[in-house]
Amino acid sequence: MTIGIGVLGYGYWGPNLVRNFWATPGCRVVAVGDPREIARKAAAETFPRIDTYADSDDLLARREVDAVVIATPISTHYSLACKALDHGKHVLIEKPMCQSSAQAEDLLARARRSQRVLMVDHTFLFTGAVQTIAGIIRSGELGRICYFDTMRVNLGLFQPDVNCLWDLAPHDLSIVDYLIDDEVVAIEATGYCHMNTGTPDMVFMTLHYASERVSHFNLSWMSPVKIRRMTIGGTNKMLIWDDLDQDQKIKIYDHGIELHAEEQRPLIVPQYRIGDIHSPRVPISEALAGVAEHFVEVIHGETLSIMDGSKGLRVVQLLETAQHQLDKSLTHIAAQRAAVAWRRSAMSA
Numbered sequence: 001m002t003i004g005i006g007v008l009g010y011g012y013w014g015p016n017l018v019r020n021f022w023a024t025p026g027c028r029v030v031a032v033g034d035p036r037e038i039a040r041k042a043a044a045e046t047f048p049r050i051d052t053y054a055d056s057d058d059l060l061a062r063r064e065v066d067a068v069v070i071a072t073p074i075s076t077h078y079s080l081a082c083k084a085l086d087h088g089k090h091v092l093i094e095k096p097m098c099q100s101s102a103q104a105e106d107l108l109a110r111a112r113r114s115q116r117v118l119m120v121d122h123t124f125l126f127t128g129a130v131q132t133i134a135g136i137i138r139s140g141e142l143g144r145i146c147y148f149d150t151m152r153v154n155l156g157l158f159q160p161d162v163n164c165l166w167d168l169a170p171h172d173l174s175i176v177d178y179l180i181d182d183e184v185v186a187i188e189a190t191g192y193c194h195m196n197t198g199t200p201d202m203v204f205m206t207l208h209y210a211s212e213r214v215s216h217f218n219l220s221w222m223s224p225v226k227i228r229r230m231t232i233g234g235t236n237k238m239l240i241w242d243d244l245d246q247d248q249k250i251k252i253y254d255h256g257i258e259l260h261a262e263e264q265r266p267l268i269v270p271q272y273r274i275g276d277i278h279s280p281r282v283p284i285s286e287a288l289a290g291v292a293e294h295f296v297e298v299i300h301g302e303t304l305s306i307m308d309g310s311k312g313l314r315v316v317q318l319l320e321t322a323q324h325q326l327d328k329s330l331t332h333i334a335a336q337r338a339a340v341a342w343r344r345s346a347m348s349a
């Protein structure tokens with residue numbers, strides 16, 4: 001059976017989804033919905049055979065639409081996904097799934113009740129780089145994984161309904177969650193609101209895991225250059241993934257530290273091992289094509305999803321806890337600054 005696809009939201013990301021679903025066997029893009037006339041016009045010009053709708057309800061009422069892809073602002077994800085599931089449609093939501101874990105749990109329950117597929121587009125899981133790294137970690141080549149250290153920074157698109165934590169962190173959280181099976185026991189987060197009060201544009205987040213492992217995330221909309229880098233430290237080897245490096249995306253360093261007790265002195269002496277650097281070939285393909293194909297296969301019952309609603313919920317739970325810590329940190333630092341300002345003004349009076 002050919003799956004009829006409706007795409008809600010034809011802004012920046014929506015056209016990429018339409019293009020990829022258009023090229024995916026086993027499905028047919030039937031309709032695009034967007035309240036902006038200019039977006040509907042753009043969709044109709046590129047894909048004249050697709051119907052366009054200003055009102056999402058009209059798209060959802062189409063019987064030929066079996067599955068809905070939601071690429072709208074995050075604040076609309078939950079209500080649109082509820083409506084789509086209640087209309088009996090399968091749903092693929094853009095990251096992050098929604099704005100709270102309560103909303104995410106409700107969506108999971110609705111999907112269960114209506115026996116429909118609920119998936120979240122954690123696009124990076126379908127990149128050649130993440131698939132290659134997953135294979136390397138599974139092979140044991142790196143040894144025990146001690147840490148992840150990521151940098152996802154650029155001059156950001158400031159959005160009204162999201163801060164840089166909710167915009168950028170879903171990528172890294174979903175990647176790390178895919179790469180290791182471990183439980184987060186504590187989260188720390190701090191940040192800065194340089195451009196808009198109350199909207200952090202720089203966030204530093206640390207996740208601590210049950211098994212002596214740590215992940216650190218540097219997220220920013222305030223960087224003059226774009227950096228997409230993840231360092232993975234293992235007890236045997238270390239790996240750096242630079243997603244913007246077209247030739248050598250992944251480098252594996254046969255570097256390490258071994259500690260030896262000295263016989264004569266009560267000292268532990270580190271010995272550094274500086275070995276070869278190896279760069280495996282990373283398959284190049286558009287990750288969204290993999291996401292589209294996966295969604296269709298999951299709907300057909302051919303495979304289980306690697307990015308189902310429960311994975312989306314997990315990412316939202318981590319974001320929610322991090323946001324709580326971030327709020328506490330912002331309040332604490334604002335109080336410290338106010339105290340310093342008060343002291344300085346009292347001294348100068």
Ligand SMILES: NC(=O)c1ccc[n+]([C@@H]2O[C@H](COP(=O)([O-])OP(=O)(O)OC[C@H]3O[C@@H](n4cnc5c(N)ncnc54)[C@H](O)[C@@H]3O)[C@@H](O)[C@H]2O)c1
Nearest residue numbers: 008009010011012013033034036056071072073094095123
């Ligand atoms: N997976 C990725 O790598 C990736 C990359 C970029 C964006 N995204 C996600 O895609 C989503 C959209 O981001 P964007 O950058 O395209 O935003 P955008 O603002 O450029 O586009 C959103 C579009 O949705 C439309 N819209 C608003 N309300 C609607 C409704 N009720 N029904 C139908 N359309 C509606 C808007 O008119 C707009 O055209 C976000 O969740 C974002 O996080 C994911």
